[in-house]
Amino acid sequence: MSRLCRSARWLLTGLLVLLAAVPAAQAHESRPAYMEIRETAAGQYTVLWRTPVLAGRRLLVVPRFPEGVRNLRAPVVQELSDSQLERRWIDAGPEGLDGARIEFAGLQLSITDVVVRVHLLDGRSWMAIARPSQPWVEMVAASGGWATFSDFLRQGFAHILSGPDHLLFVFGLLLLVRRRWMLVKTVTAFTIAHSITLAVATLGYVQLPAPPIEAAIALSILFLGLEVLRARRGGTSFTIRHPWVAAFAFGLLHGFGFAGALSAAGLPPTAVPLALVSFNIGVEFGQLAFVAVVLLLARSLSALTLRWPRPVQLLPAYAVGSLGAFWMIQRLLSV
Template identity: 40%
Template sequence: MAGRYRWLSRCLLLWTCLLGSGAAHSHETPVALLTIKEGIAGTYWLEWTYYSSRNDVPPQVRWPGHCFEDYPRLECGEQGLVGEVVMPEIGDKYSAAVVQVRRQGAAPRSYTLTGGNPRMVVTADGTVPWQTIAAAYIPLGIEHIMLGVDHLLFVLGLLLLVHGTRSLVTTITSFTVAHSITLAAATLGWVGIPDKPVNACIALSIVVVVVEVIKHRRGEHCLSARLPWLIAFGFGLLHGFGFAGAMSNVGLPPESLPAALLFFNVGVEVGQLAFVLTVLGLYHAHRVLQARLPAWCSQAGIYGVGSIASYWFIGRFAALLAT
């Protein structure tokens, strides 16, 4: 355990050095919403809405060959809007784009495009197969957890509290179950908490884990070290609201809500599992290679992460008070 603590603490130190001052803000999921309203005689009207602080132009769109865009007008002739629509810049400037098609006399249909699936096929009846939903939302979930440094730092902190494989599996499972519950509850509209207090509390959860790790390292009484699954479950409920914030920004197709929610959560779990396995794999390689670093790195890493998480909390709390 001591060897793993030292190695993970050094990883924390490296991560601390890589984090910039802009990390006080929560992970942004830049998205664009395109609403397509059907007019008459194969004419459609386009309207873009932006959810990004980094871009001021919408993604480029490649329409089916028989369609011609003169924004905000789209002409598709007698065939209407059917065929493949592609946004090649998705995954570069934007994490996702939500396209809502409103046809006359029919319920609206929503499509989500991501870097892993930047295209959609519009059919006359507007059906969206589950494979298309999976291809859109699994990569989106992976991206969100991988770019959510605060979530990953919390998971990394949990790894410092566990003893053995069984405890590791129980702890990660508890975190997964907890954030899945609140992600579903918030996305389905059963409960709701504003993003700013959630993000501030997520930063605070990292501080709490760091304090527990330091207490455990000093040999002090620490409930979290004996029952790490408990703190993982408790704070996992909080982190689930953070994931739900990303989902609300991206937008969920109401007609495919359960499938979209499921596949987004699958993506989050895939990314989280990949992160844990990567950390454990690097730790094993560190042991095999018998790499040595100065002893002070162990303490500096965990204190550095605690300091950055505190900075995040102060910045996010200040932003909350400013509203």
């Protein structure tokens, strides 16, 4: 197992270097944008458009309504700590928006989704999701529970795989833990912890501001990098002896980070339990896929008997800690 983990470290060192070149503001670009369309009179609607903001940068996605749609009054824009809210009042004419297509320019260049909720005067309501592969939605009632389940399953899967900070923490756990069963125990503790806080935050029992949570997540990566470095130098600590405890404690923080993505979807109360379950399953599938790829690639290289210089052996630990420190400083400056 130790030989396998050594191979994994060298295999993913290049990946860490690439992550360092990615703008840190995109660490959570996968948080969805959100649009709510509510019909107030025949052919007239109020539109709430929310786009995520991280480190002062707003997701560059612009909604485009069909030709003929006009503003009834000037839009109102409100800047929040983690998003930008825009309210519109529009008139779509006598035919309204029924069957129309709303496009989201720039979405195809991002790694996020747009969740759209629609409420009509006749009592119909539904939810749809626009994706980079399909940057538009049609104003047609979507199917029920299965559509919600599959949509948020994919969203959870995409969120974890497009969030380099969460993946970097998992990678740090792989570097720290050498024994197979301890690794299983540690990853399981991380999973249980972030599932708990994802649930309590999404259901509204605990509400914490996003910027400090994001900074604390970066701090957990920095801490883990230092512990990996200590272990590689032959030292020991409580975290090194009991990595599952640290994984559980920091997993609680990461769960609040996941909850920010799910809460941004603006789900109706009746859809929250199903979306919560499917989103969490998607997150776990994505996490397990990442771990499986690392271990499978490492196993394929385990036959190699390479001797690396000491500085190179410590490079993965420095990379994890340095990226954690960089993200932490950037996020603290944005609090």
